[in-house]
Every structure is written in structure tokens, then in C-alpha cells.
Amino acid sequence: MKTPEQIFHSRDKRPHSDPEVFGRDEVRLANRNSGALLETLGLDITPTGTHYLLTHFDTPLLDAASHSLRFHGVFDAPYEMSLEEIRALPAVTMHVTMECAGNGRAGVSPRSCSMPWMYEAVGTSEWTGTPLRPLIERAGLRRDAVEVAFTGADFGFDRGQPHAFGRSLTLAQLAELDVLLVYDMNGAPLLPQHGAPLRIIVPGWYGMASVKWLTDIESLAAPYQGFQQVQTYRFRKDDNDPGRPITTIRVKSLMVPPGVPDWLTRVRFVSPGPTEIVGRAWSGGGVPVTRVEFAVDDVWQEAELLGAPGPFAWAKWRVNWQAEPGNHVLRCRAWDANGAAQPIGPQWDMAGFANNAVQAVDVFVGEMP
Amino acid sequence: MKTPEQIFHSRDKRPHSDPEVFGRDEVRLANRNSGALLETLGLDITPTGTHYLLTHFDTPLLDAASHSLRFHGVFDAPYEMSLEEIRALPAVTMHVTMECAGNGRAGVSPRSCSMPWMYEAVGTSEWTGTPLRPLIERAGLRRDAVEVAFTGADFGFDRGQPHAFGRSLTLAQLAELDVLLVYDMNGAPLLPQHGAPLRIIVPGWYGMASVKWLTDIESLAAPYQGFQQVQTYRFRKDDNDPGRPITTIRVKSLMVPPGVPDWLTRVRFVSPGPTEIVGRAWSGGGVPVTRVEFAVDDVWQEAELLGAPGPFAWAKWRVNWQAEPGNHVLRCRAWDANGAAQPIGPQWDMAGFANNAVQAVDVFVGEMP
Numbered sequence: 090m091k092t093p094e095q096i097f098h099s100r101d102k103r104p105h106s107d108p109e110v111f112g113r114d115e116v117r118l119a120n121r122n123s124g125a126l127l128e129t130l131g132l133d134i135t136p137t138g139t140h141y142l143l144t145h146f147d148t149p150l151l152d153a154a155s156h157s158l159r160f161h162g163v164f165d166a167p168y169e170m171s172l173e174e175i176r177a178l179p180a181v182t183m184h185v186t187m188e189c190a191g192n193g194r195a196g197v198s199p200r201s202c203s204m205p206w207m208y209e210a211v212g213t214s215e216w217t218g219t220p221l222r223p224l225i226e227r228a229g230l231r232r233d234a235v236e237v238a239f240t241g242a243d244f245g246f247d248r249g250q251p252h253a254f255g256r257s258l259t260l261a262q263l264a265e266l267d268v269l270l271v272y273d274m275n276g277a278p279l280l281p282q283h284g285a286p287l288r289i290i291v292p293g294w295y296g297m298a299s300v301k302w303l304t305d306i307e308s309l310a311a312p313y314q315g316f317q318q319v320q321t322y323r324f325r326k327d328d329n330d331p332g333r334p335i336t337t338i339r340v341k342s343l344m345v346p347p348g349v350p351d352w353l354t355r356v357r358f359v360s361p362g363p364t365e366i367v368g369r370a371w372s373g374g375g376v377p378v379t380r381v382e383f384a385v386d387d388v389w390q391e392a393e394l395l396g397a398p399g400p401f402a403w404a405k406w407r408v409n410w411q412a413e414p415g416n417h418v419l420r421c422r423a424w425d426a427n428g429a430a431q432p433i434g435p436q437w438d439m440a441g442f443a444n445n446a447v448q449a450v451d452v453f454v455g456e457m458p
Numbered sequence: 459m460k461t462p463e464q465i466f467h468s469r470d471k472r473p474h475s476d477p478e479v480f481g482r483d484e485v486r487l488a489n490r491n492s493g494a495l496l497e498t499l500g501l502d503i504t505p506t507g508t509h510y511l512l513t514h515f516d517t518p519l520l521d522a523a524s525h526s527l528r529f530h531g532v533f534d535a536p537y538e539m540s541l542e543e544i545r546a547l548p549a550v551t552m553h554v555t556m557e558c559a560g561n562g563r564a565g566v567s568p569r570s571c572s573m574p575w576m577y578e579a580v581g582t583s584e585w586t587g588t589p590l591r592p593l594i595e596r597a598g599l600r601r602d603a604v605e606v607a608f609t610g611a612d613f614g615f616d617r618g619q620p621h622a623f624g625r626s627l628t629l630a631q632l633a634e635l636d637v638l639l640v641y642d643m644n645g646a647p648l649l650p651q652h653g654a655p656l657r658i659i660v661p662g663w664y665g666m667a668s669v670k671w672l673t674d675i676e677s678l679a680a681p682y683q684g685f686q687q688v689q690t691y692r693f694r695k696d697d698n699d700p701g702r703p704i705t706t707i708r709v710k711s712l713m714v715p716p717g718v719p720d721w722l723t724r725v726r727f728v729s730p731g732p733t734e735i736v737g738r739a740w741s742g743g744g745v746p747v748t749r750v751e752f753a754v755d756d757v758w759q760e761a762e763l764l765g766a767p768g769p770f771a772w773a774k775w776r777v778n779w780q781a782e783p784g785n786h787v788l789r790c791r792a793w794d795a796n797g798a799a800q801p802i803g804p805q806w807d808m809a810g811f812a813n814n815a816v817q818a819v820d821v822f823v824g825e826m827p
Contacts, residue, residue: 113478116488120574195485202722207485246727283507349620
């Protein structure tokens with residue numbers, strides 16, 4: 090009798106060395122998870138139902154009426170709170186741009202076998218909930234507490250290890266971050282696939298921190314050892330690298346692809362003449378974007394920054410392009426207030442995490458046939 | 459200077475002969491389009507935002523307040539109607555199961571280079587709108603009319619041909635089908651990605667007929683020659699086959715994969731013992747499902763049919779399974795009132811259309827480690 094570890098390791102999980110070749114496991118994940126529609130990047134808010142989705146296991150279908158959140162572990166006064174009670178607390182609404190730590194994985198070579206995101210794992214929503222910090226204070230962190238762990242109702246296996254999806258934050262991170270306990274998205278109750286009825290949002294961090302289907306908040310006297318904290322979501326150069334945890338979002342920008350697409354290749358057809366290009370740029374940790382550049386065939390020009398819907402949300406930018414007949418590659422690149430800039434090509438990471446290399450859009454400028 | 463046809467044919471579009479190897483164009487489409495979450499198949503209504511999406515071009519962002527629908531062509535009394543006027547007409551709400559004609563394409567070999575759906579391009583929504591037929595009658599079909607064409611605002615290229623997405627129905631089809639002019643989905647205005655502010659729903663047909671972002675209804679004195687009617691969405695055996703148009707949905711069934719998944723492979727882990735399996739079965743043209751069978755390792759048993767939320771919507775089914783330790787393959791199979799049954803393996807079609815072969819779910823039954 091094989092163990093789950095043997096069963097779930099039976100498939101070929103070696104990295105793909107050919108960037109143009111993908112496997113069935115990757116395509117199954119791509120069919121199931123869903124990416125943003127880049128043509129909607131002009132909108133401050135990603136349309137409901139098109140926010141990117143990366144679900145490790147199955148989407149749990151939880152009952153909002155009976156849902157409660159347990160505060161336990163090394164707290165002085167552990168307690169449980171119903172969703173109804175949480176909804177009655179002071180409410181805050183924030184525009185937050187969230188990006189999957191795996192966004193851009195398909196641009197890194199050799200490519201780790203996982204969800205093969207290109208550019209589309211990003212979105213901005215209006216999240217409504219109550220600040221987490223007062224609820225932690227109410228439970229009373231014991232003096233031996235070092236971290237707080239968040240556990241969701243989604244359960245499954247990864248590399249043979251069964252676990253509910255969980256993540257932790259240190260006390261210093263909790264003190265610094267405006268973590269929100271969220272029940273509404275874009276003015277309506279969370280949809281099942283986005284963590285209904287309760288999740289957290291960790292503004293400025295990659296999406297793995299914003300645990301969905303939240304059931305438990307546990308105060309810990311030792312660092313959390315959950316699979317999704319220590320086994321994955323770490324930057325690693327090779328198999329021997331213990332890795333560094335992934336935290337805040339790296340600076341990045343995307344443009345709305347101009348013109349109209351070819352169905353299969355998504356190459357864009359643009360008519361010659363003046364063309365407005367708009368896009369978005371964002372960074373992590375609440376650090377503002379300070380500059381965006383746009384390039385046609387590697388000739389760069391400054392774009393105009395138009396402001397963001399909130400300190401943790403993407404800024405809009407625009408530029409005028411005089412489209413001339415022929416094939417072109419359009420690119421955009423952002424800088425943030427810390428001086429960080431997007432690299433032109435991907436930085437190496439074993440699992441293809443946090444690839445913030447510039448977007449390249451292939452266009453053909455010509456007269457409509 | 460190359461033509462759009464040359465540009466957009468420059469990529470390798472040959473069919474893939476290795477069913478385990480996929481190309482970047484296919485993965486880009488899979489990241490962008492989105493499939494159902496099979497774990498929600500127990501619900502009558504697919505949760506908002508998880509209904510499958512297959513968008514040929516870009517999602518147009520249209521203004522509902524100024525949107526209107528033009529009836530033109532060989533009508534006696536062409537007219538235009540605002541969305542507001544359409545919303546004031548008698549309203550009908552229908553549960554309709556929609557499936558993409560390309561669902562199952564990744565199971566057909568050699569595989570046409572397009573959206574590589576496995577099982578997930580299906581969903582059921584509660585659609586609200588007004589019946590189309592009285593609006594056609596009001597425009598008065600001229601005696602020379604033979605078809606009515608529906609055009610959306612989505613525009614792009616396919617095989618070098620620029621076109622707005624459009625489809626037609628013959629007068630006989632229009633007389634027979636309960637085509638609905640739809641503005642609400644699950645009790646709320648259509649989301650942008652589902653055709654806002656106006657689309658049609660053609661119950662019982664594959665999804666290509668249910669034109670989104672509807673702007674024009676044109677009465678034609680000769681058969682419609684739109685790209686999406688005559689160049690694609692046809693069953694073809696080889697390059698020399700002129701093909702047969704794709705119309706009604708073929709009988710099909712899916713189960714909710716039991717237990718919990720492995721993240722990467724989606725192989726299921728199930729604890730030994732009694733396990734309830736639930737799923738859905740549907741057919742096209744309003745033909746009811748009459749029988750569903752469930753198999754463990756090719757040993758078939760009858761499932762219990764539990765009824766459907768409407769005549770054009772999927773029926774629920776259930777069966778008890780005594781899960782025994784080891785590796786198993788679970789399958790399900792449906793029959794409809796016309797005597798049509800799902801084939802065990804895929805039927806050949808050049809473009810991989812309408813593959814209704816049985817679903818196979820790999821499970822590992824064992825004690826939780």
C-alpha cells in the first residue's frame with residue numbers, strides 16, 4: 090500500500106526547461122484558477138468575478154449564519170466570535186491591490202511545475218471589514234507569544250503533506266500592517282471563491298498572506314511551522330537554499346493592451362495614428378509608485394501618473410503613442426519611492442515567485458483589411 | 459509590409475500530437491478564460507463569478523445607460539430600443555445550463571490549438587430577460603428573410619479575419635427555441651465579462667450561440683456568412699470536410715470530486731468507508747436526462763436522479779460509494795430521453811468540439827497520515 094506522499098509524488102514534477110512547453114498538470118491548474126482580463130485595467134476596481142483566483146485546494150462552501158472565528162492558543166482570554174458579531178464592529182473599507190506571489194512564473198526558466206501565470210494574477214477590490222488589531226488585543230497576547238497564525242477551512246495535500254491552508258505573521262508585522270478581517274468585497278458579501286464568509290486582507294503583501302475561509306486565529310509561543318509558511322512561499326535559488334520568506338509585493342506595472350486582439354495569439358492589431366495607452370502600476374508595503382516609463386521597441390519615454398484609489402491600490406498611468414505601421418513590442422516599467430525598479434527580464438527563483446519583469450505586448454500596426 | 463493574415467498566422471498552429479504537451483498560446487488562453495470549480499457542482503446555481511468564461515476577443519466595457527439594440531436588415535419596420543425600454547418589457551427568469559462547445563478539447567488527440575478545456579467549461583445561472591420572439595415580430599420579418607443574425611460589440615481577428623463576434627439562427631430555429639434577451643444574471647445586472655449590459659441566451663445550445671454584448675439583430679435574406687458561423691463552430695473530420703454546424707449540447711455528466719485534492723495533480727484523497735458522491739447531468743435542446751451511472755474501476759452502478767432546477771438546467775444525481783483502500787478511477791455517465799449516451803472515450807473532431815466523453819477522477823483511498 091502506497092502512502093499519500095508516494096501517490097502524490099508519482100507525477101513528474103521536474104522543472105520544465107523549455108519555456109514554450111507546458112504539461113497537463115499546469116494546464117489543469119490554469120483552467121481552474123483564473124486571471125484578470127488585462128483590458129479592464131483602466132478601471133479602479135477589477136470587475137466582480139474577474140479578480141484573479143488562486144485556490145490551493147477546493148473552495149469550501151461555508152454557512153455564513155453559523156460561521157464563527159476562534160481566537161485560541163497563547164492568549165490570556167481566548168474567545169469565539171460569530172460573523173454577525175464581527176459585522177457589528179466598526180467597519181473600514183479599503184481599496185487593496187492584491188497579486189499572487191506566483192504571478193509571472195511562466196516567464197522564469199527553467200519553470201517550476203505549478204500554476205503557470207503570465208501577467209494576469211493581479212486585481213484590486215474594495216474590501217470591507219473590521220481592523221484585526223483590536224480583536225487580538227481583546228484576546229490579550231500572552232508574554233510568550235511570538236506569532237499569530239491564521240487558518241482557513243480549505244484542506245488538502247501538497248507534496249504528500251495534509252494541511253489546512255494557514256499562514257502566520259510575527260507580532261512586529263501585526264503591529265505594522267493594517268490587517269483587515271473582511272466580509273464584503275465590492276460592497277457585497279464575499280463570494281464563495283473569495284473566502285466567504287470571512288477572510289483576512291494583508292495590504293501590501295502578496296496574496297498568500299490574505300488567508301481565505303478563515304476559521305482560526307491562534308497565538309503561538311514558537312514560530313509557526315505550517316506547510317504554506319515554511320515549505321513554500323520562500324525565495325530559493327536552489328535545492329540547498331533554506332530560503333527567505335516572501336512578504337511585500339514588488340513594484341510592477343501593466344498596460345491595457347491597445348487595439349484589438351487575435352483570438353489565439355493575443356497579438357494586438359492597432360490602427361496607425363495617435364493612440365492613448367493606459368495602465369496600472371503598484372508596489373508593496375504601502376510604498377507609492379513614483380515613476381512609470383513606456384517603451385516602443387526599447388525606446389523609453391516617461392508616462393504620466395494619474396493617482397491611485399488608495400495607498401494600497403494601483404496607480405493609473407497614461408501616455409500618448411504615435412502608432413506607426415509595422416510590428417512593435419510595447420513595454421512598461423515602474424519605480425517606487427524606495428527606488429526599486431522593475432527589471433527588464435525575470436530574476437531567478439526556483440519556484441518562479443515574484444517575477445516583476447516588465448510586460449511585453451506584441452502589436453501589429455496597420456490599416457484594417 | 460505583412461498583412462494581418464500573415465502576422466496572425468506566424469505562430470505554429472499545428473495540432474499537438476502529444477496529449478501531455480501544451481503550448482504557450484494555449485496556456486495564455488487558459489489563464490485568461492476561466493472554468494467552473496467542480497467542487498461547487500452540488501449547487502443548483504454556479505456561484506457568481508465562477509461561471510465558465512470563454513471570450514474570443516476583449517471584454518467590451520459598455521455603458522448601460524446609453525446602450526441600445528438595433529433591429530435592422532430585411533424587416534418591415536426596423537427599430538431601435540434602449541436597454542431601459544427592454545427592461546420595462548415582460549420579464550422571464552430561467553435556469554439555463556450553458557456549456558462551451560470546446561469543453562473537453564484537451565481530451566481529443568491530436569489536439570487543435572485553442573482553449574484547452576478539460577471538464578470545466580460548464581455552468582448554470584438564473585438568467586432574467588424578455589423573450590426575443592415578440593420583438594422580432596414587432597419588427598416584422600419580410601417574406602424574403604431566412605435568418606436572423608446577432609452581433610456583439612466584441613471585435614478582433616481570427617485566422618487573419620477581422621470581425622465582431624456574431625452568430626445567426628434560422629427562422630425555424632427561432633420559432634422553436636426560447637431565445638431570451640438577457641440583462642440580469644443571478645438576480646443582478648450582467649457583469650461586464652458575461653455580456654453586460656445585454657446578451658442573448660439560447661437555451662439548450664452550446665455557448666457560442668448565446669451572443670454577449672449584443673448591439674445588433676439583423677434580418678437576412680441569405681444565410682449569414684459571419685466567421686464564427688461558417689469558419690468555426692462546425693464539426694469537421696479533416697481539412698476537406700465542409701463540416702456540420704454545432705447546435706445543441708450533447709448529453710454529459712460530471713461528479714463533485716470526493717475527498718480532498720492534491721494541489722498540483724488534483725488527485726483526490728478519500729478516507730475509507732461510506733462516501734456520498736453527487737454530481738450533475740444535462741443534455742441539450744430541452745431533452746431531459748433519464749439515467750446516470752457511476753463506476754468504480756469500470757464496475758458500473760445506477761445513480762439516483764434528483765431532479766433539475768428547470769427544463770434547460772442540469773439534473774442533480776447521487777450515489778453511495780463504499781470507498782476501499784487503494785487507487786481507484788471514478789467515472790460517471792448519462793443518458794437522455796432521446797437515447798443518447800455519453801461515450802467512454804472522445805469522439806473525433808478536428809477542433810475538439812463537443813467532447814462529451816465520461817469524466818474520470820483519480821482517487822487514493824487511505825487513512826489520513
